Amino acid sequence: MKKPVIVILTMLIEMGLLWAISILIKWNLMEFLFIGSLLLFAIPWLFLYFNNQNQNVYNASVRGMTGQDAGGVKLFRFRFSPIILGLVLFMVLSFCLTVFYYYEYFIELTLFIHVAKG
Secondary structure (H helix, E strand, O other): OHHHHHHHHHHHHHHHHHHHHHHHOOOOHHHHHHHHHHHHHHHHHHHHHHHHHHHHHHHHHHHHHHOOOOOOOOOOOOOOOHHHHHHHHHHHHHHHHHHHHOHHHHHHHHHHHHHHHO
16 A cells, blocks of 8 residues: 555656746746656666666775675666656656657658658
């Protein structure tokens, strides 16, 4: 029961944050929604990735300098916590909304490409 609440709260907080940023930079929310959700997902992913990389570099340098085992090199495994799951679900939802919102432009683009080839 606790995890779905965290996922929904994460999505609501992300929506509020993106809405506030879109007002601040004077952009339409739909223009900023997918890219903003992608950036908000990339922040924790990159933090966890580089944290793991720095730990591996430290462990390798300790092993190289002293010969002692400092924990070895570990693979980066991205784990889906409720917060990360909320970020991913919001990113997928915002992608679907963006495609739906700009559907006419995608149709015009495919027609333009078809006419240009033929």
